Amino acid sequence: MLRLVVRRLLQLIPTLLGLSVLLFLWLNRLPGGPASAILGERATEAEVARINRALGLDEPVHVQYWRFLKRIFELDLGTSTQTGQPVWDEFTLRFPATVELSVAAILIAVVVGIPMGYLAAKHRGGWLDVASVSGSLLGICIPVFFLAMLLRGIFSVELGWFPSQGRLTTGLNATDITGFAVLDGLLTGEFDASWDAIMHLILPAVALASIPLAVIVRMTRASVLEVLGEDYIRTAESKGLDKRVVRGRHVLRNALLPVITAVGLLTGSLLSGAVLTESVFDFGGIGSFIRTAIDGRDYPVLVGFILFIAMVYVLINLLVDLAYSIIDPRVRVH
Amino acid sequence: MTILTNKADKIDRLAELTQSSETVTGSSLWREAFRRMRSSKMAIIGAAIIAAFVLVAIVGPWLAPHGPTAQNWRSEVFPNQGKFVGMRGENWFGLDHLGRDMFSRWLVGARQTLLVGVVSMLIGLIVGALVGVLSGAAATLGGKVGQRVDTVIMRFTDIMLSLPSLLLAVSIAAVLGQSLTTVMIAVGVVQIPIFARLLRGSMLVQGGADYVLAAKAVGIRRKRIVLTQILPNSLSPVIVQATLSLATAIIEAAALSYLGLGNPDPAVPEWGVMLSQAQRFFDNEPMMAAYPAVGIIITALGFTLLGEAMREALDPKLRG
Numbered sequence: 001m002l003r004l005v006v007r008r009l010l011q012l013i014p015t016l017l018g019l020s021v022l023l024f025l026w027l028n029r030l031p032g033g034p035a036s037a038i039l040g041e042r043a044t045e046a047e048v049a050r051i052n053r054a055l056g057l058d059e060p061v062h063v064q065y066w067r068f069l070k071r072i073f074e075l076d077l078g079t080s081t082q083t084g085q086p087v088w089d090e091f092t093l094r095f096p097a098t099v100e101l102s103v104a105a106i107l108i109a110v111v112v113g114i115p116m117g118y119l120a121a122k123h124r125g126g127w128l129d130v131a132s133v134s135g136s137l138l139g140i141c142i143p144v145f146f147l148a149m150l151l152r153g154i155f156s157v158e159l160g161w162f163p164s165q166g167r168l169t170t171g172l173n174a175t176d177i178t179g180f181a182v183l184d185g186l187l188t189g190e191f192d193a194s195w196d197a198i199m200h201l202i203l204p205a206v207a208l209a210s211i212p213l214a215v216i217v218r219m220t221r222a223s224v225l226e227v228l229g230e231d232y233i234r235t236a237e238s239k240g241l242d243k244r245v246v247r248g249r250h251v252l253r254n255a256l257l258p259v260i261t262a263v264g265l266l267t268g269s270l271l272s273g274a275v276l277t278e279s280v281f282d283f284g285g286i287g288s289f290i291r292t293a294i295d296g297r298d299y300p301v302l303v304g305f306i307l308f309i310a311m312v313y314v315l316i317n318l319l320v321d322l323a324y325s326i327i328d329p330r331v332r333v334h
Numbered sequence: 335m336t337i338l339t340n341k342a343d344k345i346d347r348l349a350e351l352t353q354s355s356e357t358v359t360g361s362s363l364w365r366e367a368f369r370r371m372r373s374s375k376m377a378i379i380g381a382a383i384i385a386a387f388v389l390v391a392i393v394g395p396w397l398a399p400h401g402p403t404a405q406n407w408r409s410e411v412f413p414n415q416g417k418f419v420g421m422r423g424e425n426w427f428g429l430d431h432l433g434r435d436m437f438s439r440w441l442v443g444a445r446q447t448l449l450v451g452v453v454s455m456l457i458g459l460i461v462g463a464l465v466g467v468l469s470g471a472a473a474t475l476g477g478k479v480g481q482r483v484d485t486v487i488m489r490f491t492d493i494m495l496s497l498p499s500l501l502l503a504v505s506i507a508a509v510l511g512q513s514l515t516t517v518m519i520a521v522g523v524v525q526i527p528i529f530a531r532l533l534r535g536s537m538l539v540q541g542g543a544d545y546v547l548a549a550k551a552v553g554i555r556r557k558r559i560v561l562t563q564i565l566p567n568s569l570s571p572v573i574v575q576a577t578l579s580l581a582t583a584i585i586e587a588a589a590l591s592y593l594g595l596g597n598p599d600p601a602v603p604e605w606g607v608m609l610s611q612a613q614r615f616f617d618n619e620p621m622m623a624a625y626p627a628v629g630i631i632i633t634a635l636g637f638t639l640l641g642e643a644m645r646e647a648l649d650p651k652l653r654g
Binding site for chain 2: 014015018019022137138140141142143144145146149150152153157269271272275276279280290291294295297299302303305306309310313314317
């Protein structure tokens with residue numbers, strides 16, 4: 001097990017190095033370079049030269065790249081031109097909101113998606129199958145932000161069932177410990193705050209869940225169908241095993257392996273979706289922040305964001321990989 | 335390397351489908367696939383949607399009853415007071431916030447949307463195919479050095495694949511500035527690694543086939559083997575992916591518009607831009623968003639249905 005972890009970690013190094021090279025090249029391609037991003041378009045040449053010297057941009061490329069790497073290791077992603085705060089601090093401040101939203105979305109997708117996919121496969125060709133297959137196709141084709149606008153329009157503006165924006169009702173005095181609003185409420189015993197946070201979470205989470213849900217339904221369905229056709233299922237059934245045992249231990253356990261990987265790897269689409277849904281609901285996580293950074297051309301934030309999600313993404317991939325090796329003993333042997 | 339899977343896995347599975355061309359059924363792979371697709375409801379619905387969309391995109395602008403940018407009814411709309419004009423005889427889809435005819439804008443927008451989708455898909459396809467052919471040819475016929483070249487190229491595409499595509503597109507668009515070209519480039523670049531990996535994968539499958547060995551034995555030059563033997567036989571998954579990519583391209587272009595990175599030119603209506611303009615007034619006039627949104631959803635659905643049907647038709651496992 002330890003050897004596997006070490007090997008995976010070592011395998012990460014070339015990926016991360018390659019990524020840093022790409023990012024570094026990309027950074028250097030910013031229009032007019034960072035100097036004009038800081039000074040604006042009407043900067044004089046002397047000013048540009050001064051900034052370039054200050055930032056070390058007049059040095060050879062490999063020296064610059066080395067410094068870039070060092071800064072990443074020190075988690076120094078520069079300063080936001082909008083807020084004047086270090087980019088890393090801005091991210092860590094807002095990250096819990098995005099994590100909370102993403103976890104809620106994944107929960108919805110898994111809890112609804114796996115049973116739906118299973119039932120669709122079990123009753124192949126039936127109405128549930130047709131409904132879930134066409135539903136999942138539709139789920140992929142609806143732009144996430146439009147779905148978010150639609151849900152917000154119907155359930156909060158028209159019907160008033162849910163709050164239309166933010167994470168907590170303004171004026172509600174909730175203690176902040178971890179940054180996770182729901183968890184904080186539970187820890188401090190402020191259950192009304194937790195409830196308030198959950199109500200704020202539901203609509204954005206449902207919107208965000210649309211693509212993962214579609215993917216999970218389709219994967220589960222395909223995977224269950226494949227397993228149902230295996231010889232060992234026929235063997236299990238014909239030797240008279242209890243249906244529940246066949247379903248639980250033979251069908252689901254084997255069929256869910258690829259689904260688990262998919263769930264972990266959906267993080268990428270969740271992060272993209274979070275940028276879109278958060279800005280519809282003004283949720284206050286990283287997504288909303290990025291939206292304002294795009295409007296304000298806040299390059300340090302945008303570059304830092306790519307790095308940040310790359311790190312998160314790579315880390316999650318690693319965790320999924322390890323989780324997989326625990327669930328599926330075959331992986332450990334290789 | 336197992337991290338970075340999923341997207342990569344999916345691409346590889348698609349690439350493996352070229353293998354089926356070796357079956358000795360007497361009819362060619364594509365004829366067989368076409369026969370299967372004709373009996374697939376998914377394929378027919380998808381093709382019908384696409385045909386309708388392309389027709390609207392081509393003739394739509396001529397059918398538009400009013401100028402797409404003419405603010406003929408400016409005095410009837412008060413967006414700040416929430417007063418809009420909905421469907422009526424003169425304006426089938428109502429008016430937008432500037433008093434322009436939504437139906438005309440929708441028709442003209444169809445062409446722009448198709449243009450954005452096709453151009454960005456082509457950017458991804460052409461560049462990706464070049465990279466993929468290079469990599470695939472190097473890996474199959476380039477010997478030791480070739481294999482090393484292939485490894486380096488594939489590492490880079492894997493890294494690009496590992497990033498969420500929309501966010502990659504956002505970062506590209508943010509750097510290039512706001513324009514229609516930007517959207518097409520940003521959405522297209524994101525597709526490059528997909529096509530590269532796909533074409534390389536299916537070329538590797540084909541490279542091991544007997545007819546390649548035969549061609550080598552006869553003494554045909556390597557460049558010629560790649561171009562006339564391996565490449566034509568590796569194309570079918572690429573065509574499937576191109577169809578599916580059109581759907582993603584249209585959706586992602588809309589998302590970029592929504593994030594404020596779309597075409598700022600008001601003279602050219604595009605569904606994504608129309609949708610993002612409509613969001614400010616969504617609480618008062620949801621229909622303004624509904625028309626472009628429905629256009630995007632249906633079109634994306636059409637391309638997805640056809641693409642999925644083609645994938646199924648090519649899959650030997652599903653063959654009767």
